[in-house]
Amino acid sequence: MTVTLRDVARAADVSVATASRALAGSSLINQATQKHVVQVAAAIGYRTNTVARALKTRKSRLIGLTVHNLENASFRVLASVVQARMQALGYQVILSISNDDAEQEREIFKTLVDHSVDGLIAVPTGSNGAQLLAMEHADTPVICAVRRVTGASLESILAADMEGAYTGTQHLLGLGHRRIGLIVGPLDTTSGKERLAGYTRAMQEAGLTVDPALIHRGRYLPETGVTGGNALLSLATPPTAIFVANHESSVGVLRVVSERGLSIPSDLSLLFYEDSPWFEWQRPAISVVDSGAADMANLAVDRLMSRLGGVANSGREYRIGSRLVERASCRALPAS
Amino acid sequence: MTVTLRDVARAADVSVATASRALAGSSLINQATQKHVVQVAAAIGYRTNTVARALKTRKSRLIGLTVHNLENASFRVLASVVQARMQALGYQVILSISNDDAEQEREIFKTLVDHSVDGLIAVPTGSNGAQLLAMEHADTPVICAVRRVTGASLESILAADMEGAYTGTQHLLGLGHRRIGLIVGPLDTTSGKERLAGYTRAMQEAGLTVDPALIHRGRYLPETGVTGGNALLSLATPPTAIFVANHESSVGVLRVVSERGLSIPSDLSLLFYEDSPWFEWQRPAISVVDSGAADMANLAVDRLMSRLGGVANSGREYRIGSRLVERASCRALPAS
DNA sequence: CTGTTAGCGCTTTCAC
DNA sequence: GTGAAAGCGCTAACAG
Numbered sequence: 260m261t262v263t264l265r266d267v268a269r270a271a272d273v274s275v276a277t278a279s280r281a282l283a284g285s286s287l288i289n290q291a292t293q294k295h296v297v298q299v300a301a302a303i304g305y306r307t308n309t310v311a312r313a314l315k316t317r318k319s320r321l322i323g324l325t326v327h328n329l330e331n332a333s334f335r336v337l338a339s340v341v342q343a344r345m346q347a348l349g350y351q352v353i354l355s356i357s358n359d360d361a362e363q364e365r366e367i368f369k370t371l372v373d374h375s376v377d378g379l380i381a382v383p384t385g386s387n388g389a390q391l392l393a394m395e396h397a398d399t400p401v402i403c404a405v406r407r408v409t410g411a412s413l414e415s416i417l418a419a420d421m422e423g424a425y426t427g428t429q430h431l432l433g434l435g436h437r438r439i440g441l442i443v444g445p446l447d448t449t450s451g452k453e454r455l456a457g458y459t460r461a462m463q464e465a466g467l468t469v470d471p472a473l474i475h476r477g478r479y480l481p482e483t484g485v486t487g488g489n490a491l492l493s494l495a496t497p498p499t500a501i502f503v504a505n506h507e508s509s510v511g512v513l514r515v516v517s518e519r520g521l522s523i524p525s526d527l528s529l530l531f532y533e534d535s536p537w538f539e540w541q542r543p544a545i546s547v548v549d550s551g552a553a554d555m556a557n558l559a560v561d562r563l564m565s566r567l568g569g570v571a572n573s574g575r576e577y578r579i580g581s582r583l584v585e586r587a588s589c590r591a592l593p594a595s
Numbered sequence: 596m597t598v599t600l601r602d603v604a605r606a607a608d609v610s611v612a613t614a615s616r617a618l619a620g621s622s623l624i625n626q627a628t629q630k631h632v633v634q635v636a637a638a639i640g641y642r643t644n645t646v647a648r649a650l651k652t653r654k655s656r657l658i659g660l661t662v663h664n665l666e667n668a669s670f671r672v673l674a675s676v677v678q679a680r681m682q683a684l685g686y687q688v689i690l691s692i693s694n695d696d697a698e699q700e701r702e703i704f705k706t707l708v709d710h711s712v713d714g715l716i717a718v719p720t721g722s723n724g725a726q727l728l729a730m731e732h733a734d735t736p737v738i739c740a741v742r743r744v745t746g747a748s749l750e751s752i753l754a755a756d757m758e759g760a761y762t763g764t765q766h767l768l769g770l771g772h773r774r775i776g777l778i779v780g781p782l783d784t785t786s787g788k789e790r791l792a793g794y795t796r797a798m799q800e801a802g803l804t805v806d807p808a809l810i811h812r813g814r815y816l817p818e819t820g821v822t823g824g825n826a827l828l829s830l831a832t833p834p835t836a837i838f839v840a841n842h843e844s845s846v847g848v849l850r851v852v853s854e855r856g857l858s859i860p861s862d863l864s865l866l867f868y869e870d871s872p873w874f875e876w877q878r879p880a881i882s883v884v885d886s887g888a889a890d891m892a893n894l895a896v897d898r899l900m901s902r903l904g905g906v907a908n909s910g911r912e913y914r915i916g917s918r919l920v921e922r923a924s925c926r927a928l929p930a931s
Numbered sequence: 932c933t934g935t936t937a938g939c940g941c942t943t944t945c946a947c
Numbered sequence: 948g949t950g951a952a953a954g955c956g957c958t959a960a961c962a963g
Contacts, residue, residue: 311940
């Protein structure tokens, strides 16, 4: 039925060992035999059985990729980029979705190990560091992306959230805004904490006292945008600009703005965090602090590949700088 | 290093065969030994080597999933649902992205076969039917989802596009609209053809002659929404409603509407095809013809599982009925 | 019910 | 440069 290396060997009149070497492109082999074997193999339609090879070499050419979901634009970009690049490098990726649930993630990691993935790129929930460390000890490189695990010495590729929020806030400040609202994620996540810190720092450096009423924190959900937007806009002195530093809530904020009949940017300036294709199709196009998902994905792949190539775990944290993308949703305030 | 079945056998003082049977939950085994082996296995931290098992049984417990991209909401839902359900069923999914490119798809299928996936759920480009058929002949079940391959007798799970477009158009007609614009995908895709057919049928049944100027067809891209929207809205007698039956162009249409300062639904009624989470967050919330991506995904999994269970290829085409989701973007026209 | 044994298809010493 | 042979870890006859 299936044509095996044996068949190739027989057809090319060499031993299986030679056939294997020829196909693997081993150096210690006669050029002529090499060519011949390769030709014969192609002729009879031979394809390496990766399972058998994996059993022997303990290399599956499979890597795991776990993300919280596929709705968040950053995770989606991560999935696309990792998939495309790893495939080009001869690896297949097993995608798993954790729903940001520690329990599910635990199961996923176990199964991935069972399938003997050669490596793992994970957006971790943060709760299964021990398991990840165990994988590292079992010589399976793990790269954390977007999120990290505190206390575990794993290579992590993160966004420079503090710096990004600082840059974004500064941009708004530079435009003359003084009352700047912030909608941010939970403060028990690194990104939530750091984005708030960046905002705070920029405000303080500008000599402004941070008004707690201008800060709304909530879950990574569209609803947060609605409650946050309404809360901020209902203030006695509402903000002249809102920095939406919680990607998922963007759509909720847009809804509130539209319901209140506010026009952007004349009534309110809006700055989002993490770019999404449709932000630029929006009218006015939304300015964003792009956290660089594609670059994070690329670096994650680069790091994984070098780990796969034998480089030791640096335990290092890499930060991808944020980038301000000015579009049309922020206006300069006339000097008053 | 790694603990094998041998170790379990030794530790439990039975043969490898018995250990294997105990772990596999074979029927022909003593309850007591069974329990004992399982306990010992857990105690020494045994985990089945799926690669070795796959080599022996020719079942990898891996399935392939190919989609054009992760941006289209339907593909995303397909990926999420298939991943979650297959995982729960003890399978892992290898995700590949074809970019709707026949060449890339060809490579993907080859690699998937190399990794001996047990089955495949594919959103096919349509150009590699022979390869898919070859997989079927090699006893690897293939289920096509969302798109199909003409001329190949493969099980396909499709949306009832003709019916959906018919329903959507009828809805608009029922609201009193007579000049209904249609923005649709390429006519060399099944969905493009069928959606146009559904629209045409509804119009004709209402006794209306179809004005070709009201039909804009274009690629599955946001740009199409811009050119299409502008073309339709620039007509001497512009439509009172636009049926955007090309998911990707939705965002482009919204942009045109906003640029022209049109208000929905008073100036123009809008009906989209294929639901997306953010459509309901939009203000006004967008009415849609939901093509049922989640249901397609579920059925695809069901079909794959029964094929995996030994059921023969029915070669059948399954259609998931569309559903009209009325929100707030279509208004009834006053009888004139 | 349990043990012995023969591979699945491949890579890789180790001899020649 | 090439071949023979030994498994990787597991399952599935086949005996007992």
